[in-house]
Amino acid sequence: MRLSHPTTTVLKLGSAQTLAWASSYYLPAILGAAMARDLGLGVATVFAAFSVALVVSAILGPRAGRAIDAWGGRPVLAVSNLVFALGLAMLALAQGSAMLFLGWAVVGVAMAGGLYEAAFASLVRIYRSDARSAITGITLIAGFASTVGWPISTALESWIGWRGTCWAWAGLHLLIGLPLNLWLPQRDLGRTTLEVQAPQAPPVSGPATQPDMSATSPVPRNTVYLLALVFAITWFISTAMAAHLPALLVHSGAGMATVVLAGALMGPAQVAGRLLEFGLLRHVHPLQSARLAAALHPVGAVALALLGAPAAIGFALLHGAGNGVLTIAKGTLPLALFGPQAYGERQGLLMVPARLAQALAPWLFGLAFARWGANALWLSVVLGSVSCVALWRIAPLQRR
Secondary structure, three states: OOOOOHHHHHHHHHHHHHHHHHOOOOOHHHHHHHHHHHHOOOHHHHHHHHHHHHHHHHHHHHHHHHHHHHHOHHHHHHHHHHHHHHHHHHHHHOOOHHHHHHHHHHHHHHHHHHOHHHHHHHHHHHHHHHOHHHHHHHHHHHOOHHHHHHHHHHHHHHHHHHHHHHHHHHHHHHHHHHHHHHOOOOOOOOOOOOOOOOOOOOOOOOOOOOOOOOOOOOOOHHHHHHHHHHHHHHHHHHHHHHHHHHHHHHHOOOOHHHHHHHHHHHHHHHHHHHHHHHOOHHHOOHHHHHHHHHHHHHHHHHHHHHHOHHHHHHHHHHHHHHHHHHHHHHHHHHHHHHOOOOHHHHHHHHOHHHHHHHHHHHHHHHHHHHHHHHHHHHHHHHHHHHHHHHHHHHHHHHHO
């Protein structure tokens, strides 16, 4: 199956990704309280079950990537729709904690083969080294997953309850997600000239051309470790802020109107960061754009910690923009540094620490927040600074 316009592939996969994220990662924020109330459990128990899904996704991610390397993205992504539907159906039928945890574990299996890492690997399988613009494109579309998913889940929950909402999302995976993923190209298209292709990125530094880091060349082990560290830190910070940002802003002295405005601006800031990557930053190496993006959260967090409420909006904008670009970097950096060979398996391995950090972030940062209040921001400053240093350490390793 061959597509004449790669934009079509981006639109299909981006829409399927929006559905996948809205019905999994963004579901507990809306349905968690209702689930807990109906099942006679604490809300923390529901989120613990969701953390199990993230851990399962981390463990199975490399296997999903290896399957995409071998067979292409279409069968893996299509199977993920079936497994999403099964897991959501199990949640809808849950009558206690055992079925709740089991249902989320099944959703975690689907997340391993159905979220960004699988989508990125699928695009690299199709477009090889030309996949950067396509990766950016699907993150631009799926960046609206919460914007679309939260209102839909809220409306469905008020209409047919949380169980009916899970059934509805399961049905959407079968009626919409499955056909979209089945319509993706299956075979490699080689080095296709993308309709949305960016110009070739210049080298990281100096006039010398970067070496082609393919699977036939030895992968610098320290570079792999540094990338895994960067991805783990960025996922930790992103998830911690998603869970605790309103309370952090309140403890920093911001009023509720400012808190609501800051939260509302984070989504557009992420999209703006991705548009910047698609426009101006596509002319530079992904490592350079990642360095810039990684610095935005520490800068904003220092301003918020020192200035309090007057810096709340600026912090939200900086954090959102940096997070938007770093989401793309998780797909483009391994491609730029190591090449397209065995991309899926390598991507899955790189993201194992990130998924585990993501699962632990709300709890660990919550402990820090309970102990230090708004000063817990300094923890994210330190972690963000470590990720910046790690990114700056990558270039010398590559030159050697």
